[in-house]
Amino acid sequence: xxxxxxAGAALVAAGIPLSLSRGPAALVVALVGLVVLAAAAxxxxxxxxxxxxxxxxxxxxxxxxxxxxxxxxxVLAAAAxPAFLYASDALRDSPVRRPLTALTAAFVxxxxxxxxxxxxxxxxAFWELMTLVPAVAILVARRDAAVRRAVxxxxxxxxxxxxxxxxxxxxxxxxxxxxxxLAADGPQLLVLVSALIGFGTKAxxxxxxxxxxxxxxxxxxxxxxxxxxxMLKIALYGLVRVAFEWAGPPPLWLGIALLTVGAxxxxxxxxxxxxxxxxxxxLAFSSIENVGIxxxxxxxxxxxxxEGEAAWSAVAFGAALLHVxxxxxxxxxxxxxxxxxxxxxxxxxxxxxxxxLRRMPWTGWTFLLGCAAIAGLPPLxxxxxxxxxxxxxxxxxxxxxxxxxxxxVLAAAAxAVTAALAVFCFVKVAGLVxxxxxxxxxxxxxxxxxxxxxxxxxLSGAFCVALAATAGLLLPTLSxxxxxxxxxxxxxxxxxxxxxxLPALGLVVGLTALVALVWRVTSSGPRAAVAPAWTCGQRxxxxxWWTGAGFTKPLRLMLEAxxxxxxxxxxxxxxxxxxxVRHRSEVPQLFDTVLYGxxxxxxxxGAAAARRLQSGxxxxxxLYLLGLLLALLALLxxxxxx
Amino acid sequence: MTAEQALAGALQLAxxxxxxxxxxLVQTLKGRLQGRRGPGPLQPYRELRRLWRKxxxxxxxxxxxxxxxxxVVVASTALALLVVPIGGQAPDWGLGHDALVxxxxxxxxxxxxxxxxxxxxxxxxxxxxxxxxxFAVFVEGALLLVIVLAALAAGGSTDLTTMAAAAAxxxxxxxxxxxxxxxxFALVALAETGRQPVDNPDTHLELTMxxxxxxxxxxxxxxxxxxxxxxxxxxxxxxxxxxxFVPKADGFGVQLAVTAVAIPTLCAAVALTExxxxxxxxxxxxxxxxxxxxxxxxxxxxxxxTGPA
Numbered sequence: 001x002x003x004x005x006x007a008g009a010a011l012v013a014a015g016i017p018l019s020l021s022r023g024p025a026a027l028v029v030a031l032v033g034l035v036v037l038a039a040a041a042x043x044x045x046x047x048x049x050x051x052x053x054x055x056x057x058x059x060x061x062x063x064x065x066x067x068x069x070x071x072x073x074x075v076l077a078a079a080a081x082p083a084f085l086y087a088s089d090a091l092r093d094s095p096v097r098r099p100l101t102a103l104t105a106a107f108v109x110x111x112x113x114x115x116x117x118x119x120x121x122x123x124x125a126f127w128e129l130m131t132l133v134p135a136v137a138i139l140v141a142r143r144d145a146a147v148r149r150a151v152x153x154x155x156x157x158x159x160x161x162x163x164x165x166x167x168x169x170x171x172x173x174x175x176x177x178x179x180x181x182l183a184a185d186g187p188q189l190l191v192l193v194s195a196l197i198g199f200g201t202k203a204x205x206x207x208x209x210x211x212x213x214x215x216x217x218x219x220x221x222x223x224x225x226x227x228x229x230x231m232l233k234i235a236l237y238g239l240v241r242v243a244f245e246w247a248g249p250p251p252l253w254l255g256i257a258l259l260t261v262g263a264x265x266x267x268x269x270x271x272x273x274x275x276x277x278x279x280x281x282x283l284a285f286s287s288i289e290n291v292g293i294x295x296x297x298x299x300x301x302x303x304x305x306x307e308g309e310a311a312w313s314a315v316a317f318g319a320a321l322l323h324v325x326x327x328x329x330x331x332x333x334x335x336x337x338x339x340x341x342x343x344x345x346x347x348x349x350x351x352x353x354x355x356x357l358r359r360m361p362w363t364g365w366t367f368l369l370g371c372a373a374i375a376g377l378p379p380l381x382x383x384x385x386x387x388x389x390x391x392x393x394x395x396x397x398x399x400x401x402x403x404x405x406x407x408x409v410l411a412a413a414a415x416a417v418t419a420a421l422a423v424f425c426f427v428k429v430a431g432l433v434x435x436x437x438x439x440x441x442x443x444x445x446x447x448x449x450x451x452x453x454x455x456x457x458x459l460s461g462a463f464c465v466a467l468a469a470t471a472g473l474l475l476p477t478l479s480x481x482x483x484x485x486x487x488x489x490x491x492x493x494x495x496x497x498x499x500x501x502l503p504a505l506g507l508v509v510g511l512t513a514l515v516a517l518v519w520r521v522t523s524s525g526p527r528a529a530v531a532p533a534w535t536c537g538q539r540x541x542x543x544x545w546w547t548g549a550g551f552t553k554p555l556r557l558m559l560e561a562x563x564x565x566x567x568x569x570x571x572x573x574x575x576x577x578x579x580x581v582r583h584r585s586e587v588p589q590l591f592d593t594v595l596y597g598x599x600x601x602x603x604x605x606g607a608a609a610a611r612r613l614q615s616g617x618x619x620x621x622x623l624y625l626l627g628l629l630l631a632l633l634a635l636l637x638x639x640x641x642x
Numbered sequence: 643m644t645a646e647q648a649l650a651g652a653l654q655l656a657x658x659x660x661x662x663x664x665x666x667l668v669q670t671l672k673g674r675l676q677g678r679r680g681p682g683p684l685q686p687y688r689e690l691r692r693l694w695r696k697x698x699x700x701x702x703x704x705x706x707x708x709x710x711x712x713x714v715v716v717a718s719t720a721l722a723l724l725v726v727p728i729g730g731q732a733p734d735w736g737l738g739h740d741a742l743v744x745x746x747x748x749x750x751x752x753x754x755x756x757x758x759x760x761x762x763x764x765x766x767x768x769x770x771x772x773x774x775x776x777f778a779v780f781v782e783g784a785l786l787l788v789i790v791l792a793a794l795a796a797g798g799s800t801d802l803t804t805m806a807a808a809a810a811x812x813x814x815x816x817x818x819x820x821x822x823x824x825x826x827f828a829l830v831a832l833a834e835t836g837r838q839p840v841d842n843p844d845t846h847l848e849l850t851m852x853x854x855x856x857x858x859x860x861x862x863x864x865x866x867x868x869x870x871x872x873x874x875x876x877x878x879x880x881x882x883x884x885x886x887f888v889p890k891a892d893g894f895g896v897q898l899a900v901t902a903v904a905i906p907t908l909c910a911a912v913a914l915t916e917x918x919x920x921x922x923x924x925x926x927x928x929x930x931x932x933x934x935x936x937x938x939x940x941x942x943x944x945x946x947x948t949g950p951a
Contacts, residue, residue: 357707358705368707368757376749377746377750377753378718378743378746378747383746387740387743387746390786391742391800394793394798394800395798397794398794398798402946405942405946406942409787409790412790413783413790413935416745416782416783416785416786417779417780417783420775420778420781420782423752423753423775423778424756424775424778424779426753427753427756427757427760430757430760431757431759431760431761435757435760435761436760436762437703493738494738497799498798498801499738499740499742499800500725500738500740500742500743500800500802500803500804501740502738502740502743503736503737503738506735506736506737506738507737507743510721510735510736510737511717511721511750514716514717515713515714515717516713517717518712518713518717518867519709519710519713521863522698522712522713522863522864522867523709523863525697525698525862526696526697526862528697528862530699530700530701530702531701531702532701532702533701533702533703533763533764533767533859534764534766535764535765540763544765545763546760546765550772551768551771551772552772554772554773554776554924554925555776555779557925558927558928
């Protein structure tokens, strides 16, 4: 097993220099490496016995893999294989193919490193690499001012927030809790709060998400897939490690905090996704939603654990991991699909696509499958993990303690609303992108992508279906990776006590068979000639086409208090004749306006004040040093400095 | 499988055929209440027969998604019907009996229709779908709270057979929470089945249509399937209401008798609300459903205040 892991990682690493000299061969080598890694990770996950070193508190670099790492490694490989396949096609004519391929391999290697690190220093080193490599890759691919600004925001926010990761990891190492448990009188509060901030920033939990919808859309699509599908999950991996293993049994307040943050992220993410006009930006917001759902499940696991409901705590933990895998599958699929569309059209503005299902059937139908999966519809995988999460939240709601019960019920209601909003959102996406009439000449001229892209999408789609059908078999294994016992004995039917059961396989078979049957019956009837759609006798013409903004208008009106949309209509009029009507509307980010805006203004004002100290005169600096020295001496004298 | 379960299963399957009768009954009673003769209760069957024989006309743009959507709606509605127990009993169809699965299956139909409207490109269809999906956001939130209260009454289970068993007998009605849940369910049910005051199933004006608007383009067998599914959706919600929120004694036979009486009574109640209430402005629908949600939260508060049952 160890050999296979080392060999796999070495092959991925070999992809880096190879891609600079040979190009396509590098991708093949890296792909083989990923498959080997996946096989080894699967072995560790099934076997249950960790390989390599165990976690330790020292500074010597150690690597190893246990069940939890192996699961995330498996998710990484399952997302990276389609991403590499796609990249082999998408980067073919790119002027920056070689550096970008090398950076992609390096990025995957950094992600593997975070998962395999068995000491604080290695973990933090790979963690920083994981942040920096995609930033470099984005700048290699595109460097206009907007992209540079997005990358700057990404680096700034993830580094400020990332300080929390350093504090948490170093404190744990200092307390000899890495791989063990924090002592009961240890600094649990400090560790948990800094972990929540540090890992939460990287995972894109609201309100620390501001970088995410800026950085993900500007990355090349295969990197967006890896960032959304895997990098966010690696942050959750860190959070799970710290909060559920090293910091001791998760306290009740942490569970409530995760529920709150999760509910805000899930609702906020999907609400803003609904009003986006650019496909990849929309998908980025939807990632925030899904990370929020995972956070809800983790919160339920923590609360149920603290309340002594071990069995359901285990289910909730399994649900969180299952949603991690599911989101990696369908978000990877959607980002790669978006990339494929971008190649064939002029940009991903949602109102400038349309009709792509007919022109790109492979990409289109798999993209449609991804939309149905992410919308949480039975019988696909998104429904299974959301159902498990919802059931866990309901079991929080069944608690005797009033406060806990209310938190659980409200979180469950938030998740139900989120699911309905996600359906709305992805009807809009699939409709605008795939269906109806092409809205631009470029969209009308779109052609199907080559076989590598189709294979990548089909593979991701197959993961979506397979994860749904086998969820009942996966759940016990995934639950056993958490602290709570006993892991549920769900079986393929997911017949958990306290639920009516979710036989995903039965639903897959039943729905498919019945749809086929009804389809045969309805389509065997008499068929008349086609006719124009009904528009009160008028023909549907381009000026009558619906836009995404129009489709979501009722909701925007009803939730005006949340969205606070800005709208500007300018009518140019010559006496009696309207010459032109210009309409501009946008939905500002609530967190940007009420949180980041003021924070930025305060920071700038502080910087302006501090600038007065920086006179540039040498004498002033000598004076500062003197002052510092005197202050330190005085403090020493007073005994403040020990 | 016991004999009771087999009988319940047979009745569930019978529901596939009887469902349009309930919709027809509402129309008849509504006609009478409004001083008209109204159509007979068998009218939906006549309409289904007419549509079945007619040829299908599809809009120019419509592709496979448009043509697949009615099949998805019919299939998911049929499966949803099999999830809901009758008389507190249901055989194992291999689909489970979970309340949340039921909600998911109904959402799948909505998704399919939403996509189909984009495929037609018709403004009226899209307007209907847009409103339908918007209402669904508030419906699902309120419906979940109703399910929570009913599940709490069942000792913490979303298994519909357990919930139905817990809702039988007089004890459950001593909890104010159950009254709150029953009223909230009534509000949610009106919205979910597209009834007044949220939507008007009889409207002939495209601008006011919600569900009817979304399926405006369909004809022939496809439209027949969709009409059947709409009637079955009403049937499912009625059955759910009978199972969870109609006072009844324990026992399978008694419950079947109560069901037989309750369905026409509930149809009459729907006819009455459709007669006395006008369709509301769509922007007021969140308020209507928010009222239901607030009632549920009040119910939850009373449960928590009185301590664990």
